Amino acid sequence: MHLITHTPFQATVTELALGPAEPGGPGDDWQVMLGKVNDVNANGKAVGRSMASPLVFHASHWTSGLLTDLQALVGEYTNETTKDGWIIFMSEANAVNAGGTVVGFVEYTESILVPLLGRFEVTADMAVLNMTGIFPGRALDINASGQVVGYSFQKVAWHSSSINQTSQYAVLWDNFQITSLFGTPSGDRSEAHGINDHGQIVGVAWGAQIQGGWLWQDGQFTLTGNNNPSAINNAGQIVGRFPNGLGFPQAFLWERSVQTALPMLPGHGISDALDINAAGQIVGYSQAGDIRSVTTRRAVVWSEGVVHDLTAMLPRDSGWTLGIATGISDAGHVVGLGTYRGERKGFVLTLPQRLTVTGIFSNMSRMA
Numbered sequence: 187m188h189l190i191t192h193t194p195f196q197a198t199v200t201e202l203a204l205g206p207a208e209p210g211g212p213g214d215d216w217q218v219m220l221g222k223v224n225d226v227n228a229n230g231k232a233v234g235r236s237m238a239s240p241l242v243f244h245a246s247h248w249t250s251g252l253l254t255d256l257q258a259l260v261g262e263y264t265n266e267t268t269k270d271g272w273i274i275f276m277s278e279a280n281a282v283n284a285g286g287t288v289v290g291f292v293e294y295t296e297s298i299l300v301p302l303l304g305r306f307e308v309t310a311d312m313a314v315l316n317m318t319g320i321f322p323g324r325a326l327d328i329n330a331s332g333q334v335v336g337y338s339f340q341k342v343a344w345h346s347s348s349i350n351q352t353s354q355y356a357v358l359w360d361n362f363q364i365t366s367l368f369g370t371p372s373g374d375r376s377e378a379h380g381i382n383d384h385g386q387i388v389g390v391a392w393g394a395q396i397q398g399g400w401l402w403q404d405g406q407f408t409l410t411g412n413n414n415p416s417a418i419n420n421a422g423q424i425v426g427r428f429p430n431g432l433g434f435p436q437a438f439l440w441e442r443s444v445q446t447a448l449p450m451l452p453g454h455g456i457s458d459a460l461d462i463n464a465a466g467q468i469v470g471y472s473q474a475g476d477i478r479s480v481t482t483r484r485a486v487v488w489s490e491g492v493v494h495d496l497t498a499m500l501p502r503d504s505g506w507t508l509g510i511a512t513g514i515s516d517a518g519h520v521v522g523l524g525t526y527r528g529e530r531k532g533f534v535l536t537l538p539q540r541l542t543v544t545g546i547f548s549n550m551s552r553m554a
Contacts (some may be wrong), residue, residue: 202532203237227442335378425459469511
């Protein structure tokens with residue numbers, strides 16, 4: 187049985203600035219061309235993108251609430267194939283592992299934009315961009331051993347005007363060697379969204395081979411159904427969204443070949459689960475049953491089948507409305523987007539100890 191509650195637990199939240207060019211006001215969606223926070227590791231390092239100028243975003247990370255522009259640290263990248271120095275135009279950090287390695291994508295300016303896959307090796311005072319090869323696409327997740335997943339495009343020439351984006355295919359980079367999870371690209375579309383420390387990968391496909399969600403391990407696919415998985419933890423629990431009976435997206439948990447719909451906040455009809463930690467705690471959002479009603483969107487955490495409104499964990503006079511939770515660490519750090527006194531901000535929230543400990547013990551009992 188899945189319960190719904192507005193939790194009495196108390197959480198702490200820290201503002202994450204989204205850059206000097208972040209516009210005022212709440213914004214209309216977390217996916218538009220604005221700053222956002224995508225992931226956080228157990229040390230509390232958050233990654234995403236900040237706005238360097240209007241409509242231009244830079245890969246960034248936040249430590250103890252302080253913003254570091256990773257793109258500014260890298261500056262120019264030397265292409266080892268042509269030995270040319272390229273100036274990065276835009277970039278975004280999508281994930282960070284326990285060791286602090288950040289993955290995402292960069293775009294360069296020649297005559298046109300060329301997206302490339304890369305990862306930032308970050309130290310205290312510098313960042314180095316290591317390219318995974320001249321393949322347009324995006325890196326979306328990284329595990330503890332440095333394996334990276336995402337997607338690439340079938341490419342016949344250097345400029346992006348020559349990229350065949352109908353052949354978008356899920357890929358794994360292991361020690362900088364790229365592997366297509368679906369073999370030779372054949373016009374189908376697929377994306378790899380998450381990878382755990384056992385090398386299990388989840389994603390989605392739209393094509394003749396596979397339709398819907400999938401789990402990949404050691405070259406073998408398991409279909410997860412008509413859904414779109416976002417993440418997988420080391421226990422093999424998968425989360426994401428699926429179209430419910432009303433045709434709206436709804437968050438799900440897939441475990442041991444069984445999909446369970448996750449509850450929404452009262453009066454809501456749309457939800458999505460975006461990340462899951464080792465304790466089985468899941469984060470995402472819940473909103474009213476109108477896909478345009480983003481103002482009703484609330485960041486939530488699911489723990490033991492109970493959905494908690496993260497804003498309700500804060501004092502009533504905090505000034506915060508937390509709109510979407512995009513990542514959760516094994517230590518109980520939650521990152522996402524919200525508004526603080528009407529202004530659009532990123533946030534990192536530390537879950538109450540009681541909620542975190544309960545989740546850890548309950549997940550251990552499931553794994554036993």
